[in-house]
Amino acid sequence: SSAVHPFDLVAVDGLLTEEEREIQRTVRALGERELRPHVADWFEDGAIPARELARLLGKLGVLGMHLEGYGCAGAGAVSYGLACLELEAVDSGLRSLVSVQGSLAMYAIHAYGSEEQRRQWLPGMAAGEKIGCFGLTEPDAGSDPGSMRTRARRDGSDWILDGAKMWITNASVADVAVVWARTDEGVRGFVVPAGTPGFSAPEIRRKLSLRASVTGELVLDGVRLPADAMLPGARGLSGPLGCLNEARFGIVFGAIGAARDCLETALSYAADRTVFGRSLASYQLTQQKLADMAVELDKGMLLALRLGRLKEEGRLTPEQVSVGKLNNVREAIAIARECRTILGANGVTLEYPVLRHANNLESVLTYEGTSEVHSLVIGKALTGEAAFR
Ligand code: TGC
Numbered sequence: 001s002s003a004v005h006p007f008d009l010v011a012v013d014g015l016l017t018e019e020e021r022e023i024q025r026t027v028r029a030l031g032e033r034e035l036r037p038h039v040a041d042w043f044e045d046g047a048i049p050a051r052e053l054a055r056l057l058g059k060l061g062v063l064g065m066h067l068e069g070y071g072c073a074g075a076g077a078v079s080y081g082l083a084c085l086e087l088e089a090v091d092s093g094l095r096s097l098v099s100v101q102g103s104l105a106m107y108a109i110h111a112y113g114s115e116e117q118r119r120q121w122l123p124g125m126a127a128g129e130k131i132g133c134f135g136l137t138e139p140d141a142g143s144d145p146g147s148m149r150t151r152a153r154r155d156g157s158d159w160i161l162d163g164a165k166m167w168i169t170n171a172s173v174a175d176v177a178v179v180w181a182r183t184d185e186g187v188r189g190f191v192v193p194a195g196t197p198g199f200s201a202p203e204i205r206r207k208l209s210l211r212a213s214v215t216g217e218l219v220l221d222g223v224r225l226p227a228d229a230m231l232p233g234a235r236g237l238s239g240p241l242g243c244l245n246e247a248r249f250g251i252v253f254g255a256i257g258a259a260r261d262c263l264e265t266a267l268s269y270a271a272d273r274t275v276f277g278r279s280l281a282s283y284q285l286t287q288q289k290l291a292d293m294a295v296e297l298d299k300g301m302l303l304a305l306r307l308g309r310l311k312e313e314g315r316l317t318p319e320q321v322s323v324g325k326l327n328n329v330r331e332a333i334a335i336a337r338e339c340r341t342i343l344g345a346n347g348v349t350l351e352y353p354v355l356r357h358a359n360n361l362e363s364v365l366t367y368e369g370t371s372e373v374h375s376l377v378i379g380k381a382l383t384g385e386a387a388f389r
């Protein structure tokens with residue numbers, strides 16, 4: 001037929017280099033071949049083969065792919081974003097695995113770690129042999145990480161950590177946790193190997209969202225660490241928040257992947273489905289939904305690419321990342337829900353990806369800064385007034 005892909009409406013491809021298109025094609029092909037056939041089962045079972053997946057993604061080269069050295073690919077920001085987009089087109093849980101590994105755990109060690117810490121952890125994490133997690137949120141401190149209670153105190157030259165982290169992606173499968181704790185000198189980061197006495201990571205079950213992703217708690221009960229477990233380069237809340245900028249950037253692209261997958265599914269379903277004697281796609285009401293969704297998808301993609309180019313120029317600000325995260329996740333979840341209506345009853349099953357994406361996006365709306373937090377960041381930028389507290 002003469003139908004065009006939504007991205008072709010604004011010729012998105014013309015904004016990508018040949019190398020970027022190649023990376024996107026490679027990740028998409030791997031996703032279709034190795035991940036999509038299993039993802040509904042992983043979601044339904046609430047379990048993923050995390051180690052195998054980490055190795056597969058490590059071979060693909062997407063773990064810490066935007067970092068330099070230590071076995072990392074050193075790719076550009078847009079290439080990294082496109083990899084996130086293609087993984088999240090399969091499932092937000094897979095993009096989460098990559099975000100937490102590369103943009104949070106590895107980035108923290110890369111940006112703030114000592115040379116020894118980088119050499120010890122990064123090559124294995126880039127290869128997917130070692131899994132990392134990032135513990136900032138606590139049971140009583142999510143949007144306001146400054147109110148964290150987890151504490152690290154000195155005992156001679158050692159550190160002793162006490163506290164609890166909650167809602168931590170990859171917690172129970174991690175080999176290493178980057179844990180943020182309050183100290184006499186402000187918030188500091190610690191590299192905690194999973195086997196350390198006093199450290200445990202029970203899994204959180206019964207999620208209705210992001211079921212193809214491992215989530216857990218981190219319990220720190222008198223965890224003794226040597227002096228060199230602390231990340232020397234991070235002081236204060238700007239340490240963890242600096243990592244969040246990286247992961248949020250990946251989500252700006254990733255959310256577009258989930259939305260694209262929903263819209264592609266709805267377009268093909270509407271073309272094939274006959275209602276009242278004609279194709280569902282031929283009705284004006286359906287076309288209005290499809291047109292509105294395609295317009296929002298394209299606007300979100302253009303925004304992601306603009307932020308990607310700014311990041312490549314080293315000019316991307318946290319407020320700009322908030323604009324992208326707020327808009328693209330909010331529009332992606334709206335698209336997923338609208339696509340669900342087009343699929344009728346078929347939309348509520350795991351035979352189609354749309355409600356799985358919509359459910360996943362509930363987590364994406366909340367983690368990495370809720371939509372309300374990003375609204376307030378933008379509000380502060382616009383008015384100069386901080387309204388967080
Ligand atoms: P505020 O006083 O504004 O700032 C404290 C210090 O931090 C600096 N800062 C930043 N630095 C880098 N990047 C940013 N985006 C930054 N935002 C602030 C700031 O300059 C200051 O530095 P300094 O040197 O003066 O001390 O902080 P606040 O306490 O008022 O809070 C601001 C707020 C609410 C925006 C912030 O706390 C926030 O972003 N809250 C949301 C927390 C969040 O996003 N948590 C996510 C946890 S990780 C996660 O969800 C992983 S899921 C991943 C997956 O599975 O894919």
Ligand code: FAD
Binds near residue numbers: 136139141169215369
């Ligand atoms: P709260 O902060 O209690 O917020 C509750 C509601 O209040 C929200 O709607 C919020 O927007 C609103 N609110 C908060 N402050 C204000 C305000 N000032 N004005 C108006 N409204 C406000 N964290 C990690 O550290 N590492 C991880 O790997 C990780 N993975 C996650 C995986 C999943 C599946 C999920 C669901 C969460 C994960 N998180 C992780 C935690 C996530 O970052 C937090 O859930 C998030 O930051 C929000 O914190 P909270 O849940 O405590 O909600």
